[in-house]
Amino acid sequence: MNLWNYVRGREGTLAYLTYQHASLAFQTVLVGTVIGILIAMAVYRFPLVSALSLTSSRVALTIPSLALLALLLVPFGLGVVPSFIMLAFFAALPVIGNAIVGLRSVPGSVVESAKGIGFSRLRILLTVEFPIAWPVILxxxxxxxxxxxxxxxxxxxxxxxxxxxxxxxxxxxLGGANALEMALTGTILIVIIALVLDGLLVLLGRLTIAKGLSS
Known part of the structure; x- marks a missing residue:
């Protein structure tokens, strides 16, 4: 009941903070996804470069987020800019790895068949390889x-x-009035955001993954 009492009367503030959080997450994942896919498309045909990119993206995930955020304070100061850059950087890393793996896993026979009917390299990438790799990328x-x-x-x-x-x-x-309720409310709302966004991505997969393909 204490949690409910804390929420009552603060709906506007909580809704605004939730919107900010969801918007920041969505925008940084969108930017990170575009960057990650472009990097993967640029390197996947080169075994050595793609292997280095794959390894680097995995190693970069071990960078402490707070340390990177602190470094970004020097050129960008406090606020949205260092927050956005740090989150977009981390958002791109899983996408780079999965996109490289997905694109490299496309059967060579499928690519050769597309070449045989006159598809250009770019058309093969966009209409053959990318759709096949999409479940892994997603x-x-x-x-x-x-x-x-x-x-x-x-x-x-x-x-x-x-x-x-x-x-x-x-x-x-902690120990003060509403301290626990404040922290718990923020945590619960973050979990709800995560569930909602994941549900939307599952729906996106159902709408965009061709029948017969699975992640």
Whole structure:
């Protein structure tokens, strides 16, 4: 009941923070996805470069997000810009890996058949290889989205937008009035955002993955 009492009367503020968090996550995943797919398309045909890109994207995930955020404070200061750059960077990493794996897994016989009927290299990529690789790429986007929704909470440290401020303010005031409710409310809303966005991506997969293909 204490949680419900905390929420009552604060619906507008909570809705605004939730919108900020979801919007930041969506935009950074979108940018990261575009960057990740473009990088994968540029390197997947070169075994050495694609292997290095795949390894680098996995190693880069071990970079502490707070450390990267702190480094970005020097040129960009506090606020949205360092938050966006850090999140977009991490959002691209799972997509790069999955896109490279997906594109490289397209059967060579399918590519050769497309060449045989006169398809250009670009047309093969866009109409043959990419659709076949899409289920694997979409899995990477889903992983990226879940990760970013959670990581986005830490941008409160640099006065970034979203529900992180609610969580950290609550944790810093543990023992005080409404401190636990504040942190718990922020956490629950982040979980809800993650579930909603993942559900939308599942729906996207059902609408865009050709029958017979699966991730």
């Amino acid at each position: 899995t990477g986007i889903r992983v990226s989205t879940q990760m970013i929704v959670g990581v986005a909470a830490i941008v409160a440290y640099v006065l970034g937008p979203g529900l992180g401020s609610l969580i950290f303010n609550g944790l810093s005031r």
